[in-house]
Amino acid sequence: MSATASTLTPGRPVTVHPERATTFKDQNRRAQGRMAAWFLAPTVIGITLFTLIPMAASIVLAFFSWDIISAPRFVGLRNFQTIATNPTIRVSFLNTFGFVVVAVILQLVVALGLAVLLQTKMPGWLRGFLRSAFFFPLILSAASVSLIMSYLFNEDFGTVNKMLALVGLGPVKWLTTAAGAMVVIVLVYVWQNFGFTFLLFIGGLSSIPTDVYEASSIDGASGWSQFVRITLPLVSPTMLVASVMAIISALQIFDQPYVLTRGGPGDATRTAVMVIYQSAFTELHFGLAAAIGLVLMVIIMLATWAQFKLSRKFVFYM
């Protein structure tokens, strides 16, 4: 920090007064503090107003019954009891868990599979094109994608059923049966989001040194055993990060079931965030909505924590 002769441009006359040097430093420090306050103000005020205060308010609100019109009433743990006993809310959480398990596994398998296949020897432009294509659905809005898919999976004139008919299958009642609707939600979600996991795996795979593969093929290892014994262990740190991020985002699913099924048929595709939305903005149970939100957040944190715990057993760091 101090002005030493070596950092000065040569040829400039310099007289160093020790006392002036310290006052300059002091002034500089005070100027930095003042500047930091100004620089941080927008972000700190914004995060306080729109994240920290709302977070605290949600925790308080979760113990109240409030419909905006009348004054909030303290109800203790009643909202949490409702979450445990109300059939719609319970089913929504179970739907969400089921969705997360299937969607995340499918997403990881598809993404890792395609990332490994993309390592096949091929011209650079082709590799670039395929990478862009697999990543493309990420830039679309989930609402637009769901609109497109609602036509593709239409029972009567949808292209999916037409293609199934060509091979003598169907017609499948995609959006009007519980199982069919859930399958569509999973497929639509994974279709749009596997590209993100795919990008993570591309990065993870590129950090595996090629001489490991070369050495193993000299030893006679085939493609599959190379995948199981080299690729999988060496890509496991990426797998951990990718699965944590995929689970966090899948637990918050809302757009696809809202547009495709509105949670139906019955409650078959109702998710946790959908009941937050409905409790708050159609039934005006703001306290209950806050409580459901808190439960969802605790689940997200527990899932993240559990994965990092588990990872000590399964993740291999080079």
Added chain:
Amino acid sequence: MSSNVDKPVAAVHHRISASLVGRVVVLLIALFLTLGPVIWTLVVSLTPTDSLGQRTLSLTAFRDVFSQVDVIRLFWNSTLVTGLCAIGQMFTAALAGYAFARLRFRGSSLLFGIVLATMMIPMQVTIVPVFMIIRSMGLSDTLWALILPAIPTAFGTFLMRQNFMGIPESLTEAAQVDGASPWRTFRSIYLPLSVPGLAVVGILAFNGIWNEFFRPLIMTISEQNFTLPLGLVSLQGRLGTGSMSTVLAGVVLSMIPALIVFIFGQRPLREGLTAGAVK
């Protein structure tokens, strides 16, 4: 294991090419499944059914979408919200990121820790109180209800801090020796060097806000404040399944800006999306 070595070379080659064919086939199927729905959307929007029930190439679906819904208004709302959020995020994240990276002040690491921790809080958990705060500010059912809460960005601040820390600190010392004030050091030296980082923050903001559905659904009530995704979903609800081409024409229109960003900003977008994972 060792039997592989004894095999004649031709057989090994044969096996490799068979597996190569398999790989190409799987990649082609994946490509078809990924791009198929997008191409199908484009085709259907350009070939609406005419009065005889025949599909013909025409732009009538695009004309219809303009007459059925105020597309110009939806585009304007989406552009305004997305643009102001992106600019606001770049501005606030650059300032805060610089303060955390290069300014020395008390409580710096504690404050940074708090900012980082807020990334763990899902938006759905805070949406009800945010709605109340916006309401008490008298901003409910305005575009500001979408813009203001989306400007402070913990992730953007984190990205910009990383970015500024990658710029050698010797530049600060050199600038101070030359008598530059801390502000001058930021404005004339660091800010120009951080343009790639700002591009990442801006493009991520664009991608997130342009496509957003949940917040507009809650924060806006009157149709004149809808953004594109919300407008298109309500258009489908109004028209039923009959005019597929009209809705898909709207979808195609809403994709155009995202496509432009994808073509010109794919690298910063990729870097930004994966930045949280690799740090």
